[in-house]
Amino acid sequence: MPELPEVETTRRGLEPWVTGRTLKATRTYQRSLRWPIQAPESLNGATINGLYRRGKYLLFDLDLGIGNSGTLIVHLGMSGSLRVLPLDTPRLKHDHFDLHVDGPRIAGGSDQGSLIRLNDPRRFGCVLYQSGADAEVHPLLAHLGVEPLGNEFSGEYLFQRSRHRKLAVKNFIMDGKIVVGVGNIYAAESLFLAGIRPIVPAGKVSRQAYADLSDRIQSVLSNAIRQGGTTLRDFVGSDGKPGYFQQSLYVYGREGQPCRVCMTRLKGITIGARSSVYCPNCQRRSGFQPPKLDVAG
């Protein structure tokens, strides 16, 4: 599933192809995604002012002229991807939606401009439209928590929001109303690096442990984005796949295997409906003794 780093990598890959370009047309092949695709004809001819991200939503900021603006909101769901392709690229199975943007001819293309094409085998993604200057009034965006790589996110923020909360700290940091985009992999790895046991009630985690945890969340996500950045060229062309996260993992998916730090056998537990793996030695409780690790990747 595309997680926040993959979505941010997608944004960075597409940005130079869409910013300042004219949206000449959209084409919908399969309207039935998670919700029916919304791409009104009035968008044809709009200028794409920029491509932004909020959580795992990509926001195409559109200038429709005479003071009108709007935003196309795209989510990649479980299996979606967006790629830049030559205009005459044949549609493949699971290609559901195109943005046709003007611009220079791209390698292999026979015409000016390019396609930004959405492929989504499982169709849990969406393409929705919000009119007006502020996309964040859209119901899908209005209640999102802070950005983990933004200025509002910090250990103090997590500490304050978690007081008297009994849910497991892992579920707390995965709650999109608190902070967006901390998926299961990133939560498990960050908790390991901060030395915090995932099942500890969020309200019991110390201020210092949250300071460590917020640092780890940011470094784990940043590393993943940096790794994705090495495969940006794959967004252009017909045969590449977006370069998803392949960082070596400490705990995620490693139940029963030895801890990479202390060789203790990693344990699996179920928290809520999710399986979680942790090191009973390195993750003692509330992060008072985080393992000395360098995650620079």
Ligand SMILES: [Zn+2]
């Ligand atoms: Zn360990």
